[in-house]
Amino acid sequence: MKKVVMGNHAVSYGVRASEAKVISAYPITPQTHIVELLSELVANGEIDAKFIKVESEHSAMAACVGASAAGSRAFTATSSQGLLLMTEMLHWAVGARLPIVLTNVNRAIGPPWSIWTDQNDSLSMRDVGWIQIYCESNQETQDAIPQAFKIAEEVQLPVMLVLDAFFLSHTYEIVDLLDVEKVREFLPPYNPELKIDPADPHSFGNLASADYYMELRYMIEEAMDEARGVIKRVGKEFGEHFGRHYGMVVPYRCDDADVILVTSGTVASTTRAVIDEMRDEGIKIGALKIRILRPFPFKEVSEVLCSAKKVAVLDRNISFGNHGIFYQEVKSALYGKTDIPVSGYILGLGGRDVTPKVIREVADKAIKDKNPEPYINWIGVKK
Amino acid sequence: MSKQTKFESYREMPIRAMTVDNMLWNETGSWRNVKPVYDNKVSPCIYGCPAGENIQHYIQLVIDRKYKEAWETIIESNPMPAVTGRVCSHPCMDKCTRGDYDESVNINAIERALGDMGLDNPEWMTKSKKSKKEKVAVVGSGPAGLTSAFYLARAGYSVTLYEAEETLGGVLRWGIPEYRLPNSVLDRVIDSILSSGKIKVKTGTAVGEDIEFKELENNFDAVFIGVGLMKSRRLGIPGEDCKGVEPGLDYLRKVNSGRASGSSGKSVVIGGGNTAMDVARSALRKGSDVTVVYRRTRTEMPAIASEIEEAEKEGIKFRFLASPKEIVTDGDKLAKVIFQEMELGEPDETGRRSPVPLEGKTFTMDVDRLFTAIGEKGDLDGFKSEVDTEWELIKVKGEFGETGRKKIFAGGDIVTGAASVVEAVAAGRRAAEKILRIFNNEKDPPVRDGTDFGIENINTDYFPKSKRVLKPRIPVSEAIKGFEEIFKGFDEQMLQKEVDRCFSCGVCNYCDNCWIYCPDASIIRKDDEYEIDFDFCKGCLVCVEECPRSALSIEEEGK
DSSP states (O other), X not given: OEEEEEHHHHHHHHHHHHTOSEEEEOXXXXXXXXXXXXXXXXXXXXXXXXXXXXXXXXXXXXXXXXXHHXXXXXXXXXXXXXXXXXXXXXXXXXXXXXXXXXXXXXXXXXXXXXXXXXXXXXXXXXXXXXXXXXXXXXXXXXXXXXXXXXXHHHXXXXXXXXXXXXXXXXXXXXXEOOOHHHHHHHSOOOOOSSOOOTTSOOOBSOOOOTTTHHHHHHHHHHHHXXXXXXXXXXXXXXXXXXXXXXXXXXXXXOTTOSEXXXXXXXXXXXXXXXXXXXXXXXXXXXXXXXXXXXXXXXXXXXXXXXXXXXXXXXXXXXXXXXXXXXXXXHHHHHXXXXXXXXXXXXXXXXXXXXXXXXXXXXXXXXXXOSSOOSSOEESSOOO | OOOOOOOSSGGGSOSSSBOSSOOTTOOGGGGOSEEEEEOOOOOHHHHHOTTOOOHHHHHHHHHTTOHHHHHHHHHTTOSOHHHHHHHOOOHHHHHOGGGGTSOOOOHHHHHHHHHHHHHXXXXXXXXXXXXXXXXXXXXXXXXXXXXXHHHHHHTTOEEEEEESSSSXXXXXXXXXXXXXXXXXXXXXXXXXXXXXXXEEEEETOOBTTTBOHHHHHHHOSEEEEOOOOOEEOOOOSTTTTSBTEEEHHHHHHHHHTTOOOOOOSEEEEEOOSHHHXXXXXXXXXXXXXXXXXXXXXXXXXXXXXXXHXXXXXXXXXXXXXXXXXXXXXXXXXXXXXXXXXXXXXXXXXXXSEEEEEEEEEEEEEEOSEEEEOSOEEOOOTTTTTTSOEETTEEOOSXXXXXXXXXXXXXXXXXXXXXXXXXHHHHHHHHHHHHHHHHHTXXXXXXXXXXXXXXXXXXXXXXXXXXXXXXXXXXXXHHHTTSOOOSBOOOOHHHHHHHHTTOOOTTSOOOOOHHHHHXXXXXXXXXXXXXXXXXXXXXOOOHHHHHOTTOOEEEEETTO
8 A cells, every 4th residue: 555654654664564562662853753653553453562661762772672582573763862872772682682673763963952864873883783774765664674674583683774864754755555464474473492481591691701702792793794695685585575676785877887976875866866967968977875784785885886987985974083984884895806096075964955966066076086085075064 | 500501612502692501590589688578567546546446457448448347447446436436536647647748647537437337237246156254344334334345245244334324325425515426326336335245234323322332343253443524623712602603514414415405695614625615615506605714825725626626616715814713693693703814834744834823913704604614523432442542533553454452443534534535445445355364364465665657668759649538517607506416427439538548657558569669570469468589589679669658678688
């Protein structure tokens, strides 16, 4: 069934279709609509789940940790400061190997106080051990939920789905809503082998000496590596069930491109419009959307980019003292494979609009620069 | 402890950070250095009640709508809750912890509701089936005598109840006006008490006149004297015996038996106790303009505070710091009273400041009737030679009313001087229980310790503030027209609303808070108690902290 829904509600419908059993969340703009609708769906019986109200995001994730450890499919949503408050429990979910799914609506971190989008909140959790998927459309925010549970439950790692505040969370688009019965064929009920069972008590999250801590970390990385294949397979299976295919990266008109713009999130859609415009002018340019940040798709990224002459990475985030984070990731993917110049552009922080004009400015600059600045290119800063 | 598992390769390890082996051996109880224990205290209200009614317990039974059990709980300590629920000075409410939070629980009204239920369900009072050989004589049928007769008869002993008047009840019948305690209620209470066992009633039999005390001593295994104080003290001033001057108790007796005539004109009542209030308010109802003259100030008045307030509302006037000095007659009839003005001097042995005459300061009032209510005294003529007396009261040797003479016990006003109904009830029961112990060769129970339970022992976060539910009443304008009972009883809704305010101080009422809060699920809920699973209780004491009423205490391990 197709329906015009906001991005946040598309997430809620995705959770409904995935039959999550425990939902625990604390409200925060711009995420609140997600759990608001979920609470209504639970209250009116459309979702057979326990909705746990909590006093903080830390507790929300703690509740998900407990529920998941007991064998339930658990979901939460948050944003910005809320995600930061969860930090300790985010690490716990990974160490305990719990397949929790969290939707984070990208919101800039204060101070100065801001409710608008940039990616620094989710990217500050880059190294925690969560699989991170960056969504571009309302349809994708919905479709990503059952895929996320399937991936998470298979590799026993939590998955964070990320979408832009307002540009996606509050934008209405037509979404083909998932049918619960059909999703059940794609995503079977969760029933883990190792779970909390009062009849057979084990100690969970217990002490591990230096003899074994490293082995447990090794297994997390092994699972991350395994996830690369699982994400691709699940994206393909989803396509077979529902007609919409998802992969690690999304290349656009890259095959013969001299210059490739690397993007993520909603900026990817705008970039494609600019690519079309420039192609009409005869400029050989393409775009690569990175959908999966963790595990990083080294192979897919380098395969697409090595054929180009120049690469420009657009970052709606900044790692102070280094550069844009996607820029660093892309460079590391290309290391030793090619010596084409890679330039990085910081734009759109704190919700500043990234219009086609802004992207065109980046593209023109990238084409014009003989040897791109090794330094940060700030776009649109009032100097 | 189980053996430590060794892994050769990470492939042998579970992916989750968890033990491979079952952890049942590691009971968290081994971490504990302190432990919670269920430890019921005695609620302060119970200490406050002279009769020691188990107030906390019967209130909790009312909450469970176990009204018969609640009534039976009162009856264990007091056979006349319908009386005390009306006229008690309720010191329990002064001790109620809730009084330090918002308003004390209206225990008096709850007691009345249960007392009235007992009267409406006479089958609740079962007749004792036991039959013991010993016989007891009880002299006087006021609250002390009726109470002692009840507990003796209930235990299966034969009681003979001697009463000088033609009807039973003593001060309850002659001393308390019907607007506070209707005779119809008293009749039902007495019927209920008489139905509890073998009680032979001898009315119109004054001991010392109609039967010699010696005869009782010879014919019975024990004698309880609870004759009360039936004589008014005299003023001791010139003109006291003229027409128009009347002892307050005599007047109340007339009013209560319907023999008092209406009176217009100006009446003055001398005194500040409950008798003075009863006389003044009765005279007002009979048509008089009434002034109470008291030699101290309002603060020192011994009457129950609410009785003074009611008297004021009804239009009784008060003149403090004055004492009658001389009565001026017109022929043989009262005409004027000259009063001496007083001031307060040093505190006396009761802690109250003594009135001292102000030299040369007097005033005169025109008075049609003068009632004296400056105290009552006993009539000890019948047994003065049998027991020790002091200040026209019987002197007892022990806390159970032992007179020092074998078999003879005493209690109530004749021992204490004018006191409250509940104190007489308490004295009657204490003496009866002592007599029972003597008959059965039992030891006296240990004396109860005091309590330091207070509002600091209540987790007040659990109790929203609320107003006390008051007994319904007829308006003052209606009340002063006659002798209709002023205060009415609670209906069930009011009763339930008021009992819900009880903190249940120090006594577990199965609120489940400990069970809900225990983070180790170590509290096990049984039908009528909780058990702590000390295999897993790690002594965090969250249960103790979250108990709203300090029904749990802390014990150190190994001590």
